[in-house]
Amino acid sequence: MHYAALASGSKGNCHAFCDGERTLLVDAGLSLKQVRLRMEAVGLDHHTVRAVALTHEHSDHIGAVGVMLRNTDWAFLATPETKVVVERIHGIEIPGNRWIPLRAGFAADWCGWRVQPFALPHDAADPVAYRVESNGFNAAVVTDLGHPTALVLDHCRDLDLLVLEANHDVDMLRDGEYPPPLKARILSRVGHLSNVAMAELLASALSPRLKTVVMAHLSEQNNDPELVRVVAAEVLRGWQTTLYLAHQRDPLRLELAMTLAAP
Numbered sequence: 409m410h411y412a413a414l415a416s417g418s419k420g421n422c423h424a425f426c427d428g429e430r431t432l433l434v435d436a437g438l439s440l441k442q443v444r445l446r447m448e449a450v451g452l453d454h455h456t457v458r459a460v461a462l463t464h465e466h467s468d469h470i471g472a473v474g475v476m477l478r479n480t481d482w483a484f485l486a487t488p489e490t491k492v493v494v495e496r497i498h499g500i501e502i503p504g505n506r507w508i509p510l511r512a513g514f515a516a517d518w519c520g521w522r523v524q525p526f527a528l529p530h531d532a533a534d535p536v537a538y539r540v541e542s543n544g545f546n547a548a549v550v551t552d553l554g555h556p557t558a559l560v561l562d563h564c565r566d567l568d569l570l571v572l573e574a575n576h577d578v579d580m581l582r583d584g585e586y587p588p589p590l591k592a593r594i595l596s597r598v599g600h601l602s603n604v605a606m607a608e609l610l611a612s613a614l615s616p617r618l619k620t621v622v623m624a625h626l627s628e629q630n631n632d633p634e635l636v637r638v639v640a641a642e643v644l645r646g647w648q649t650t651l652y653l654a655h656q657r658d659p660l661r662l663e664l665a666m667t668l669a670a671p
């Protein structure tokens with residue numbers, strides 16, 4: 409299994425999982441052109457993309473859905489609630505033959521992969537994170553959540569790869585220039601994950617199996633990549649876990665052959 413963070417942050421999100429034959433994207437917050445360019449840049453064949461799993465309807469996660477619908481034959485995995493609001497926002501209709509309905513809490517079989525959406529505390533219609541399992545490889549993409557719930561922690565166990573939000577440093581956000589209502593939204597129980605909350609979630613996800621952690625959805629204004637590294641490294645101290653940071657502008661591809669080979 410190969411994984412790449414094609415883009416991550418408030419200006420657009422898209423993650424790619426590829427088993428060599430087929431690729432599943434998580435979120436469509438990056439233009440179709442950039443998806444193709446960035447996949448090629450990290451050595452993934454964009455012709456292998458078959459589907460996009462949507463987490464929720466915020467623009468940084470669905471901005472390219474309309475273009476992808478018109479210009480590809482990709483399927484869209486989404487809950488009914490998310491599908492409806494995405495269609496309304498974009499003024500489109502995702503036809504039945506392009507939609508794979510999901511329900512939070514229920515695993516779906518996608519081309520032999522197990523794709524498990526699970527509910528997140530976030531201010532959207534029906535926000536989910538994804539746990540993706542294929543060939544004995546378990547990964548989860550967990551961003552856009554206000555706080556770590558017991559349900560989220562449960563789905564972060566026994567992973568090989570965890571892609572986890574480290575959105576903001578609370579002091580940087582409080583002292584920063586965002587308008588007060590936006591600060592309140594981000595800090596709320598249904599906003600975004602602070603570095604401290606990230607550390608709490610990461611600590612409970614630790615296991616000898618967890619070889620790779622990717623910090624994602626970092627705020628460019630309200631966080632500092634070096635601070636994220638320090639906070640996460642403190643949690644990971646003593647564990648054989650490699651830490652990466654996903655970026656907004658540059659794709660990140662992990663050297664998975666070494667670290668993520670199926671047992």
Ligand SMILES: [Zn+2]
Pocket residue numbers: 417418421466468469552625
């Ligand atoms: Zn987001």
Ligand SMILES: [Zn+2]
Pocket residue numbers: 464466530532552
């Ligand atoms: Zn969001």
